[in-house]
Amino acid sequence: MHAPLPGPNNGEKTLLVNELSVGFGGVIALDNVSMAAAPGEIVGVIGPNGAGKTTLFNVICGFVRAHSGDITYDGTSLLEHHHPHDLTGLGIARTLQGVGLCAGLSVLENVMIGAQSALHSDIGSAFLGLWRSNREERRVARLARDLLEELGVAQHAHRFPATLPYPIQKRAALARALMAQPGLLLLDEPASGLSNDEMEELGTLIRGLRSRMGVLLVEHHMDLVMSVCDRLVVLNFGQVIAQGTPEAVRSNPEVATAYLGDEVHQVSASPGMPDA
Ligand SMILES: Nc1ncnc2c1ncn2[C@@H]1O[C@H](COP(=O)(O)OP(=O)(O)O)[C@@H](O)[C@H]1O
Numbered sequence: 062m063h064a065p066l067p068g069p070n071n072g073e074k075t076l077l078v079n080e081l082s083v084g085f086g087g088v089i090a091l092d093n094v095s096m097a098a099a100p101g102e103i104v105g106v107i108g109p110n111g112a113g114k115t116t117l118f119n120v121i122c123g124f125v126r127a128h129s130g131d132i133t134y135d136g137t138s139l140l141e142h143h144h145p146h147d148l149t150g151l152g153i154a155r156t157l158q159g160v161g162l163c164a165g166l167s168v169l170e171n172v173m174i175g176a177q178s179a180l181h182s183d184i185g186s187a188f189l190g191l192w193r194s195n196r197e198e199r200r201v202a203r204l205a206r207d208l209l210e211e212l213g214v215a216q217h218a219h220r221f222p223a224t225l226p227y228p229i230q231k232r233a234a235l236a237r238a239l240m241a242q243p244g245l246l247l248l249d250e251p252a253s254g255l256s257n258d259e260m261e262e263l264g265t266l267i268r269g270l271r272s273r274m275g276v277l278l279v280e281h282h283m284d285l286v287m288s289v290c291d292r293l294v295v296l297n298f299g300q301v302i303a304q305g306t307p308e309a310v311r312s313n314p315e316v317a318t319a320y321l322g323d324e325v326h327q328v329s330a331s332p333g334m335p336d337a
Pocket residue numbers: 085088089090108109110111112113114115116117
């Protein structure tokens with residue numbers, strides 16, 4: 062029997078981070094961090110360099126171990142399933158800072174791997190072409206093409222990643238993550254290396270995903286998170302210093318001091334050239 066479909070915000074398919082702490086030697090990278098990301102919302106994790114954003118991302122992915130606290134997704138503790146290869150099976154997909162496509166495979170094949178890892182939790186089998194049947198391979202190829210189409214890069218399906226501009230490669234990597242049809246998508250610095258126009262297009266693409274999944278966006282570009290996110294979590298020195306809507310966070314003086322302190326200082330020091 063199928064369970065009833067989850068309603069919005071009833072706790073299902075929600076990522077809950079509860080009093081999480083992580084240290085590296087003497088450095089406390091995350092200090093008692095609590096936050097949540099529910100289906101249908103885009104949550105941004107922001108903060109200055111060294112604030113702990115990537116560490117939070119890495120604990121959720123299973124790359125880094127927590128010292129204390131807990132993370133659950135859809136009611137399952139991620140700390141018990143604490144390996145990156147468990148994630149897809151739990152319904153979580155991720156893209157990493159940078160691109161990480163396989164050089165020897167076409168864009169289409171790279172994207173198809175996203176489904177392979179969801180089906181078999183074994184990326185290696187994808188390289189061997191071990192689809193369960195030709196029919197499955199065709200179905201997966203169609204889904205991959207549809208996603209490349211949606212992300213505006215279908216015309217590059219048969220190219221090798223290294224022959225394509227960086228923003229196109231990043232879209233292919235996003236398509237690969239989406240192949241698993243995740244309930245939660247984790248994006249680490251998706252805007253790195255993109256121009257302002259490309260960042261704006263990326264923002265539109267991310268907004269378009271929201272009806273299908275929750276998105277946790279780790280990003281230091283304020284413009285992108287402010288325009289894309291429904292809610293922001295602000296980290297500074299490993300602690301959550303603010304949470305709320307972009308508007309609330311923007312007007313929070315503690316955030317301004319922590320995150321924009323240098324920028325604000327520079328702007329006021331050169332009033333004639335605010336964007337220099
Ligand atoms: N593998 C590691 N070993 C030691 N220190 C680390 C490691 N990863 C991160 N840190 C430290 O943890 C803190 C948080 O880093 P990070 O999560 O990368 O911040 P952010 O992504 O917000 O820039 C920093 O002080 C950083 O130097």
